[in-house]
Amino acid sequence: MVLTEAVQRQDNSKTALLPENIKQKSEDALVLMLQRWLEMDRVLDRGITTADQEIDLVAKFVEKNTDELSALFHNLIENAQSQTAGMTSIVESASIVDLGGEKMPLSDVIEFLEGVFAEGITNVLHLSQTAMSLVFALDDVVVDVSEVVKHIGEIEKINKQTNLLALNAKIEASRAGEAGKGFGVVADEVRDLSKNINGLANTLRTRIDAVHNGIEKGHEQLQSIASLDMSGNLKAKDRIEGMMVALVDQNMDFTDKLAASAELSATLQQEISSVIQRFQFQDKAQQQLDGIRTTLSVLRELSGTMAEETQDGAELPPVDDNTDNTDNMDAWINSIIERCQLGEMRDRLVQNMALKDSHKFADTTENAITDDIELFGTDSGGSHDGGGENTGPNTSQGTEGDSDIFDDDDVELF
Amino acid sequence: MEYRIETSGKEAKVIFSGDITFSENVSFRQLLKDIAELDIDSSVFDLANVGMVDSAGLGMFLIAREQAETSGWKLKVIGAQGHVASMLKLTKLSDLLDG
Numbered sequence: 029m030v031l032t033e034a035v036q037r038q039d040n041s042k043t044a045l046l047p048e049n050i051k052q053k054s055e056d057a058l059v060l061m062l063q064r065w066l067e068m069d070r071v072l073d074r075g076i077t078t079a080d081q082e083i084d085l086v087a088k089f090v091e092k093n094t095d096e097l098s099a100l101f102h103n104l105i106e107n108a109q110s111q112t113a114g115m116t117s118i119v120e121s122a123s124i125v126d127l128g129g130e131k132m133p134l135s136d137v138i139e140f141l142e143g144v145f146a147e148g149i150t151n152v153l154h155l156s157q158t159a160m161s162l163v164f165a166l167d168d169v170v171v172d173v174s175e176v177v178k179h180i181g182e183i184e185k186i187n188k189q190t191n192l193l194a195l196n197a198k199i200e201a202s203r204a205g206e207a208g209k210g211f212g213v214v215a216d217e218v219r220d221l222s223k224n225i226n227g228l229a230n231t232l233r234t235r236i237d238a239v240h241n242g243i244e245k246g247h248e249q250l251q252s253i254a255s256l257d258m259s260g261n262l263k264a265k266d267r268i269e270g271m272m273v274a275l276v277d278q279n280m281d282f283t284d285k286l287a288a289s290a291e292l293s294a295t296l297q298q299e300i301s302s303v304i305q306r307f308q309f310q311d312k313a314q315q316q317l318d319g320i321r322t323t324l325s326v327l328r329e330l331s332g333t334m335a336e337e338t339q340d341g342a343e344l345p346p347v348d349d350n351t352d353n354t355d356n357m358d359a360w361i362n363s364i365i366e367r368c369q370l371g372e373m374r375d376r377l378v379q380n381m382a383l384k385d386s387h388k389f390a391d392t393t394e395n396a397i398t399d400d401i402e403l404f405g406t407d408s409g410g411s412h413d414g415g416g417e418n419t420g421p422n423t424s425q426g427t428e429g430d431s432d433i434f435d436d437d438d439v440e441l442f
Numbered sequence: 443m444e445y446r447i448e449t450s451g452k453e454a455k456v457i458f459s460g461d462i463t464f465s466e467n468v469s470f471r472q473l474l475k476d477i478a479e480l481d482i483d484s485s486v487f488d489l490a491n492v493g494m495v496d497s498a499g500l501g502m503f504l505i506a507r508e509q510a511e512t513s514g515w516k517l518k519v520i521g522a523q524g525h526v527a528s529m530l531k532l533t534k535l536s537d538l539l540d541g
Contacts, residue, residue, distance in 0.1 A: 149534075150534075153501065153533050155497075156498055157501040157502075157504040158501075251464045255496050256498075257496050258500075259525070262529065262532050265532055
């Protein structure tokens with residue numbers, strides 16, 4: 029054999045001293061070991077290939093879910109921005125009153141109302157002043173009217189005397205006979221004149237009485253105009269002022285709270301942006317996984333090269349993936365599969381490593397852990413779905429497609 | 443309403459008591475006539491003892507102020523309390539009457 033020759037060449041002096049039976053045993057052991065090494069190379073090749081595929085699946089899983097999370101957080105930022113804009117708009121409009129398109133600050137509205145109320149009070153005051161001026165003027169008229177009445181009395185008194193004088197003149201004219209006829213006519217005319225004056229005086233008195241009555245009525249009317257108890261206005265003003273102050277305070281409180289809410293919303297945006305930046309870990313993880321895959325690939329190449337050299341050098345038959353696995357290979361594959369706790373991953377290990385002999389590991393895969401991932405979402409109230417109550421299979425479909433490869437571990441993602 | 447006038451130099455101090463309402467218009471007008479006969483450059487209305495004033499009373503204060511401006515003397519209101527002080531504040535007469 030070529031191997032025997034090589035051994036003899038390398039250490040001919042030592043082997044030469046050994047008995048033939050021992051030499052034969054050593055050669056058989058060496059061939060057996062080399063054969064096992066070739067088998068191990070195949071197992072390593074299959075294992076590294078499977079590991080490479082698993083790393084690829086993990087990379088895709090992380091990338092897909094990172095992208096989805098990033099998109100969700102971007103939506104969250106947009107919503108927070110909309111909320112901030114809404115809050116800002118409310119803050120701006122909270123202190124503004126829209127009067128048919130005219131924007132008026134609340135402080136101006138209050139100032140306007142106070143102005144209207146003050147103007148009303150001022151008008152009442154001026155009305156009272158005018159009314160009292162009229163009262164004073166009417167008092168003067170009453171005095172003047174009293175003087176006129178007094179003068180009418182004087183006229184009546186004079187007229188009465190005139191009438192008596194005319195009557196005496198008439199009597200004297202009658203006594204004078206024919207000579208007093210003319211004088212009697214004059215006395216009659218004087219009496220008629222006196223009657224007319226008396227009638228005129230009566231008319232004047234009647235008219236003056238009417239004027240006096242009119243003044244008294246006017247006096248009463250002016251009293252009703254000028255004399256207002258403004259205690260009600262006083263209370264109303266106090267109450268209006270109180271309401272205005274309360275309204276302004278309430279508005280300021282409202283504005284402060286909205287502003288604080290808008291600030292919180294803005295802070296939330298910044299924090300979410302920070303979270304999105306943290307998602308860059310996925311790029312670094314991808315680079316590290318690529319590094320691992322490259323290292324595994326080199327190891328597989330080195331192992332394969334060594335196996336080819338061993339096969340050629342020792343003239344051993346190749347270990348073909350199309351033939352049945354040896355007992356050694358089954359044992360090694362089994363030790364790998366046994367240590368894998370993830371059901372679906374174990375399935376893939378069986379398929380990729382045992383190849384034609386996959387059926388031998390059927391029982392092993394059936395006994396694998398098949399726990400599902402429990403993804404706890406938040407309900408509308410924002411509370412967590414308690415893990416203790418949720419003992420069934422995967423209740424959330426937060427991941428799809430490639431995420432299925434990890435549906436069987438015992439990781440709980442909150 | 444009753445009043446008493448105390449003069450001191452060119453100042454006449456009018457001390458009121460009682461209520462100043464419409465029914466007091468005759469007395470108030472007499473007061474204005476009394477002041478008009480004085481040779482003064484200022485008059486002080488002391489309202490410390492006035493319990494109530496209505497719009498007619500306030501109107502008469504304004505007439506007094508008008509007469510002061512016409513006659514060339516200054517009018518000042520002092521001592522208002524309670525309801526009277528509130529009324530002067532409500533109508534802003536405190537400022538108008540140099541109170």
